[in-house]
Amino acid sequence: TQLLEQSPQFLSIQEGENLTVYCNSSSVFSSLQWYRQEPGEGPVLLVTVVTGGEVKKLKRLTFQFGDARKDSSLHITAAQPGDTGLYLCAGADQTGANNLFFGTGTRLTVIP
């Protein structure tokens, strides 16, 4: 089972601050996805990165896929209370299997 470790596990910051969440593995993935999950809801896909070194921006969120396709980061600029939630990274298996391996999650709280 591929293991995706996310850090930090919990993060509480003030509105307007910047933050970075990390997703690390010893396995190589064909693609990596980031989701945000709010209480009582299912995970919502934010972005998919496919190419090693790829950087994608979604408004104040910047996602990067590591060169070796083993790790990824999510950077949020000027965090807002609406960014509060559980952030999950998920790697798509490279061996041909169709399951996604989800990370351990980062629970972000942005305090107004």
Place this chain on the structure above:
Amino acid sequence: DSGVTQTPKHLITATGQRVTLRCSPRSGDLSVYWYQQSLDQGLQFLIQYYNGEERAKGNILERFSAQQFPDLHSELNLSSLELGDSALYFCASSLYDRNTEAFFGQGTRLTVV
């Protein structure tokens, strides 16, 4: 709204019982994935169906089974329930066989008492 519908939203049942969770994928999506989310295990992949056929299996117990019907909706059957089966069960769907962009339903919260 992801377009994926799961029912019921909440389910409380006793140990030893059997329950069925239902999922309707997004219109046009052929793949359905089932996941279990518990506090200590995170999101765990259980099983995938593509166009009616089982395509991939994850950490699914033998007491659990699933199927996908001709209209593409899917059911997850959980039997001989134990307290440890209490969790959120999510269904996700995607257009293709590969799980590159999956859309999740709101989940079914199962409580076994």
